[in-house]
Amino acid sequence: MPVSTSNQVTLEKSPFYISDPEALYRIRAMNSSIMVMVIVREPITRLLSAYSHYLSVSRVFGKDVDSFEKHYIPGGKISEHNVLKWGNYADRMEYVYSVFSNNNHAFSFLSVVIRKQVLLLDGDKFVSDPLSQLRRVERFLGIRQYFSEEDVYFDKRKGFYCYKLRDNSDTKCMDGSKGRHHVEVDPDVKEKLLNFLKPYTNRFLELTGEKFDWDV
Known part of the structure; x- marks a missing residue:
């Protein structure tokens, strides 16, 4: 460090x-x-x-x-x-x-x-x-609140949010290893994986006490 x-x-x-x-x-x-x-x-x-x-x-x-x-x-x-x-x-x-x-x-x-x-x-x-x-x-x-709506913007080319630098007009985005295209997944395959992971996911949610939009 x-x-x-x-x-x-x-x-x-x-x-x-x-x-x-x-x-x-x-x-x-x-x-x-x-x-x-x-x-x-x-x-x-x-x-x-x-x-x-x-x-x-x-x-x-x-x-x-x-x-x-x-x-x-x-x-x-x-x-x-x-x-x-x-x-x-x-x-x-x-x-x-x-x-x-x-x-x-x-x-x-x-x-x-x-x-x-x-x-x-x-x-x-x-x-x-x-x-x-x-x-x-x-x-x-x-720490004090620093970030505001003016500090972030959606980059249509990259497909995710990036950051504006306050001291100049430059922007900062994640590199090419981020935002990679994901392959399409057959719904049956997704359901099979979700069902397999469900006991682990439920234990994770119970352990942390957190709620997520994908908590189904």
């Missing part, structure tokens, strides 16, 4: 921290009071995003690629490894809550300590309404 002055808040991110319990323990060892933010998306959208990355990387190395259905449901049977790697939010959040909690009792995760140190953000709203989530981040970190 870079050095921060007393009037700065430093943020760092990786999608792999949450899937690696050892990384979470190393983070806590570095700073046990660190503020943790976790962003989740609708489960099928998350699987599609992971699949798009798989396609991109495979093509770079000239590898053959499976279809979305064969990748997650090879031979008509769900690949638990591939699906749960990205779609099982419950186990991931249990790790986060257990590592960043002063309470050693199992599943005592909804304590004040947890609520002060871990923030769960809606990744789908970050796409459709980024300002709402940015303001949640500001409140969580205890």
